[in-house]
Amino acid sequence: METVVFSLLNGLVYGLLLFLLASGLTVIFSMMGVLNFAHASFYMLGAYFAYSISLKIGYWPALFIAPVIVGIVGAVVERYGLRHVHKFGHVPELIFTFGLAFLLEEIVQFVWGRDQKPYRGPEELSGPLFELFGSSFPAYKMFMLLISVAIFIALLVVLNRTRIGLIIQAAINQPQVVAMLGHNVPLIFMMTFGVGTALAGVAGVIAGPVLGTYPAMGIELGSIVFVVVVLGGLGSLIGAFAASLIIGFVQTFAIAVNGTLADVFAKFGIIVTRDTVLHDIWFATLPQVAPLLPYLMLILVLIFRPLGLFGTRET
Amino acid sequence: MSKLTELRRAQQADRRRRQLMLWVAFAVTLVLLPFAATNFGLTILTQICIASVFALAYNMLLGQGGMLSFGHAVYFGLGGYLVMHVMKFVGDGLPVPMVFMPVFGGIFGLIMGIIVGSFSTRRSGTVFAMISLGIAELVAGCALIIVSFFGGEEGVSADRTKGISFFGYHLAQQIEVYFFAAFWFFVATFMMYRFSRTPAGRMANAVRDNPERVEFVGYSQRRVRFVSFAASAFFAGLAGGMFAIQYEIVTEAAVNAVASGQVLLQAYIGGIGFFVGPIVGAIALTLLSTVVSGATELWLLYAGLIFVGTVLFVPQGLTGLIMMHARAWRNGRLGSLIVPYLLSGIPLIATLIGIIGLLEMTAFVEKAGVGDTVMRLYYTELDTSSWAPWLGFAALTIAGLLMLRFARPGLKAAWERANGTVSAPSEATPTSSIVREQAAE
Numbered sequence: 001m002e003t004v005v006f007s008l009l010n011g012l013v014y015g016l017l018l019f020l021l022a023s024g025l026t027v028i029f030s031m032m033g034v035l036n037f038a039h040a041s042f043y044m045l046g047a048y049f050a051y052s053i054s055l056k057i058g059y060w061p062a063l064f065i066a067p068v069i070v071g072i073v074g075a076v077v078e079r080y081g082l083r084h085v086h087k088f089g090h091v092p093e094l095i096f097t098f099g100l101a102f103l104l105e106e107i108v109q110f111v112w113g114r115d116q117k118p119y120r121g122p123e124e125l126s127g128p129l130f131e132l133f134g135s136s137f138p139a140y141k142m143f144m145l146l147i148s149v150a151i152f153i154a155l156l157v158v159l160n161r162t163r164i165g166l167i168i169q170a171a172i173n174q175p176q177v178v179a180m181l182g183h184n185v186p187l188i189f190m191m192t193f194g195v196g197t198a199l200a201g202v203a204g205v206i207a208g209p210v211l212g213t214y215p216a217m218g219i220e221l222g223s224i225v226f227v228v229v230v231l232g233g234l235g236s237l238i239g240a241f242a243a244s245l246i247i248g249f250v251q252t253f254a255i256a257v258n259g260t261l262a263d264v265f266a267k268f269g270i271i272v273t274r275d276t277v278l279h280d281i282w283f284a285t286l287p288q289v290a291p292l293l294p295y296l297m298l299i300l301v302l303i304f305r306p307l308g309l310f311g312t313r314e315t
Numbered sequence: 316m317s318k319l320t321e322l323r324r325a326q327q328a329d330r331r332r333r334q335l336m337l338w339v340a341f342a343v344t345l346v347l348l349p350f351a352a353t354n355f356g357l358t359i360l361t362q363i364c365i366a367s368v369f370a371l372a373y374n375m376l377l378g379q380g381g382m383l384s385f386g387h388a389v390y391f392g393l394g395g396y397l398v399m400h401v402m403k404f405v406g407d408g409l410p411v412p413m414v415f416m417p418v419f420g421g422i423f424g425l426i427m428g429i430i431v432g433s434f435s436t437r438r439s440g441t442v443f444a445m446i447s448l449g450i451a452e453l454v455a456g457c458a459l460i461i462v463s464f465f466g467g468e469e470g471v472s473a474d475r476t477k478g479i480s481f482f483g484y485h486l487a488q489q490i491e492v493y494f495f496a497a498f499w500f501f502v503a504t505f506m507m508y509r510f511s512r513t514p515a516g517r518m519a520n521a522v523r524d525n526p527e528r529v530e531f532v533g534y535s536q537r538r539v540r541f542v543s544f545a546a547s548a549f550f551a552g553l554a555g556g557m558f559a560i561q562y563e564i565v566t567e568a569a570v571n572a573v574a575s576g577q578v579l580l581q582a583y584i585g586g587i588g589f590f591v592g593p594i595v596g597a598i599a600l601t602l603l604s605t606v607v608s609g610a611t612e613l614w615l616l617y618a619g620l621i622f623v624g625t626v627l628f629v630p631q632g633l634t635g636l637i638m639m640h641a642r643a644w645r646n647g648r649l650g651s652l653i654v655p656y657l658l659s660g661i662p663l664i665a666t667l668i669g670i671i672g673l674l675e676m677t678a679f680v681e682k683a684g685v686g687d688t689v690m691r692l693y694y695t696e697l698d699t700s701s702w703a704p705w706l707g708f709a710a711l712t713i714a715g716l717l718m719l720r721f722a723r724p725g726l727k728a729a730w731e732r733a734n735g736t737v738s739a740p741s742e743a744t745p746t747s748s749i750v751r752e753q754a755a756e
Contacts, residue, residue: 035441081627088630091383094444095583096626098385102576103619110616110678223452223572230445284460292456298449303434306442 002133007256008249013141015248016148020203021221022228022240023155024196030172030235031192033090034082037097040222041104042197046070046204047213048112051119059122067201074197078190101222109215121209144206151202152241159237168192172235227294231301233311242309247294254290338505345497349490357489363601364493364500365557370581370593371507372550377579378587379511380543381523382436383444385575386451387551392570393427393454394420394552396465398559402473412481417499417556424552425545432544437537439526448572455571470566473559486560496557503550508590510546519543580618584625586632595634613678617671643733655722655729662718668693669712676704 025039049069053062077100085096120126121140128136159165171178171188179185211217228247232239260283301308349357369391376382398420405411435446458465465471475492476485484491510516518539521529526536559565568574577600585596600618608614629636643649672692679690690697697704 035444081623084627085630090440091377091381092626092630094383094441095579096623098576098579099619099622099626102580103616103623106616106619110613110674113681219572223448226445226448234441281461288460289456292453292460295449295452295456299446299453302442302446302449306438 002135003256005133006135006137007252009137009141011249011252012245013145013148013248014252015245016145016152017203017207018221018225018228018248019241019244020148020151021200021225022232022244023152023237024199025225025229026232026235026237026240027168027172028193028196029229031168031175032082032086032189034086034093034097035226035229035234036196037094037222037226038077038100038104039097039197039200040220040225041101041218042070042074042200043204043207043221044108044215044218045073045104046201047119047208047217048108048117048204049201050205050208051112051117051213054119059120063202063205066205067198070201070204071194071198074200075190075194077197078193082193083186083189101219105215105218108218112215114215116212116214119208119213140210144210147202147206151199155199155237224294227298230298231294231308233308236308236310239308239310247297250293250297251290254293255287257286259286260284341504342501345501348497349493354489357493359601359605361489361493361496361561362605363598364496365554365561366578366581366597366601367594368500368503368557369551369554369578370585370597371504371590372547372554373578374582374587374590374593375507375510375519375543375547375550377582378589378592379516379523380519380540380547382439382540382544383579384447385444385572385579386447386449386454387547387578388570388572388574389431389451389454390424390427390548390551391555391558391578392458392565392574394424394555395559395565395569396471396555397423397552398556399471399473399565400464402475402477402559403471405478406474410479412479413475413477413486413560414481414484414495414498416560417553420556420559421549421553424555425549427552428545428548432541432548436540436544439522439536439540447575451570451572451575455567458567458570465567468567470564472564475560475563492561496561499553499557503553504594507550511590515539515542515546580622584622584632586634586636586638588631589634589638592632592634596632599633611675613674616674642735643730646733646735648733648735652729652733655726659719659722659726662715662722664715665711666715666719669708669710669715672704672708673712676708 021039021043025036028034028036028039046066049066050059050062053065081096081100082093085093121143126138126140128138130137157165159169167178167183167188171183171185171192175185178188208217211221224247228243229240231247232241232243261281348360352360369387372391373384373387376384376387394417398416401409401411401416401419402413405413431446431450435443435450459467476487486492486495511519518529518534519542521532521534522536522539529536529539555565555569558569581596581600582593583596584599585594586592603614603618603621607617611617625632631639640649640652643652675692676690676697683690
């Protein structure tokens with residue numbers, strides 16, 4: 001019972017964090033047709049900026065300043081990088097963002113060094129929030145949860161209830177028509193990219209203290225976020241939301257449950273020993289293979305339903 | 316009529332002769348190179364041979380087939396792992412000379428390529444790229460879990476000098492390993508070049524440029540992609556086998572995402588629109604990772620900057636940069652470019668020296684202990700605590716940039732004169748035609 005409740009809560013926190021990244025990535029993809037490989041690098045930048053700012057003036061200002069800086073960096077990347085590569089086609093665009101991810105990681109190592117940074121959350125939230133079955137749930141994780149939910153709601157309201165959201169939705173589907181109606185589509189692209197990367201920055205600011213602030217944090221989370229957007233269906237926000245939660249739960253439950261395929265076989269009366277062929281696979285524990293499950297899901301979904309769970313378009 | 320065919324035949328014979336000469340020159344270079352190299356140089360040359368085969372195999376996908384893979388090291392690494400196991404069997408008495416090991420790697424790569432390609436080549440573009448990424452992460456993860464085949468964290472190692480000899484050679488010395496690698500490099504390059512000239516290779520280009528039209532002509536784009544993919548996996552596995560012989564150990568680092576990224580870097584920087592492009596890229600990046608990495612810890616940062624710079628400003632790659640001059644050369648006006656090139660080249664080098672100086676000094680200051688202020692850079696000793704070197708490098712950078720700006724119009728005019736742009740539109744390089752077609756989509 002205890003495991004289930006805590007895994008549910010942790011899965012929710014992790015899933016919503018993934019959604020912070022996946023939402024920006026999805027909107028950027030639907031609009032510009034480019035999967036931004038470097039998206040998680042902006043998450044990394046968010047954590048590092050917040051770390052440096054929090055050393056100077058504390059965590060709370062950093063929570064607001066760091067994402068803004070990340071957003072500005074993102075907008076600059078769009079304006080002077082992506083827009084330039086865009087005319088070469090989709091494959092060079094993808095390669096550009098891939099190179100950018102590589103470069104940003106190297107730059108972070110250059111500026112902040114290779115080791116993990118002691119980035120911590122605010123003092124006020126360092127204690128436990130409540131105790132259940134003898135284990136405590138940290139207040140900071142609840143704070144992460146609240147921030148993610150607040151941003152999710154804000155995003156929904158902006159996209160569905162405001163004029164700018166309307167234009168963005170239109171630009172997602174029909175950029176040319178929107179341009180003909182007199183809107184500055186390149187500017188909308190730049191702003192969207194900026195806001196999307198700023199959301200990734202927020203994720204970095206709030207997740208840095210929990211998941212660790214180190215140079216590989218972007219690349220590691222990046223491929224998971226890719227899995228999320230592809231699993232949910234490219235260009236579908238609802239799909240990204242569902243897939244974020246699915247991946248979040250799968251990851252946390254797989255770590256919490258200890259079992260092997262050999263145990264499963266034993267239930268059916270098949271005895272597997274260390275001498276059986278492929279014994280490594282049958283005796284691999286679930287926590288061991290947990291990091292691989294998202295990729296397995298990704299491949300299966302791409303084979304059997306390339307559109308993803310909620311997707312309507314392929315490229 | 317007869318005169319025309321005669322002329323054509325003469326042209327064809329001429330072309331064939333020139334190609335033959337190129338191949339002979341290539342072989343002679345490979346044979347002569349080690350005599351100019353030290354032992355360290357031999358290792359680098361061997362690495363270049365291996366990296367070139369892998370990058371060429373990768374370019375069968377990206378450059379010739381238009382498929383962007385983020386996980387091609389899977390076939391390279393798996394080929395390497397299998398060869399490691401075969402090498403162990405040889406050590407236990409299997410009568411196969413070690414020199415033939417790459418074939419086993421290639422066959423295993425081919426088998427894996429057929430399995431994965433059967434579902435991943437159904438689509439190109441983003442879906443293909445994503446599947447390749449997923450497979451790469453899966454295999455890299457499995458490499459740590461399935462210990463019996465991958466050996467876990469330590470990897471698998473074996474001895475290349477065991478087994479029956481090949482005409483008295485046991486691959487004991489680096490020079491023997493080099494000739495082994497050079498031989499396979501030559502064979503693989505020749506086979507890959509021939510493949511690109513077969514109907515299957517030509518159709519791969521067609522599928523890259525216009526899949527819809529290929530379907531209308533009656534080909535299955537999926538089948539064409541599948542054939543390219545399997546062939547590319549074969550050569551990647553072959554390169555993996557060469558890698559296994561050279562290092563005598565294969566670890567997870569041979570299959571992981573970093574290795575996959577590296578080969579993309581090599582192919583792209585070299586120029587994916589040209590057959591020799593990946594070789595150029597493999598040479599450049601191998602030198603960067605062996606020679607430059609010995610001189611500076613920032614070499615990965617430079618590699619990243621070069622990569623992003625290439626994508627942004629020189630999408631045709633290093634080879635494209637060289638081939639751009641073919642027209643001026645035919646016009647006989649290449650000489651007229653020397654002065655304008657010097658006028659922009661010197662400020663460019665000054666800028667680079669300035670930027671690298673600033674970066675290196677910053678890196679030094681961050682690492683240095685208290686009171687440790689003197690560093691060696693550009694063969695001189697610099698005192699990082701005084702303002703002079705900082706100001707000097709900054710001034711060099713800014714002055715270089717300003718002069719570059721001034722030299723630009725002159726360079727552009729000279730370029731147009733040398734190419735005779737007035738007479739005809741500039742010749743399309745293969746990359747630019749891919750690029751244009753994709754932009755038109």
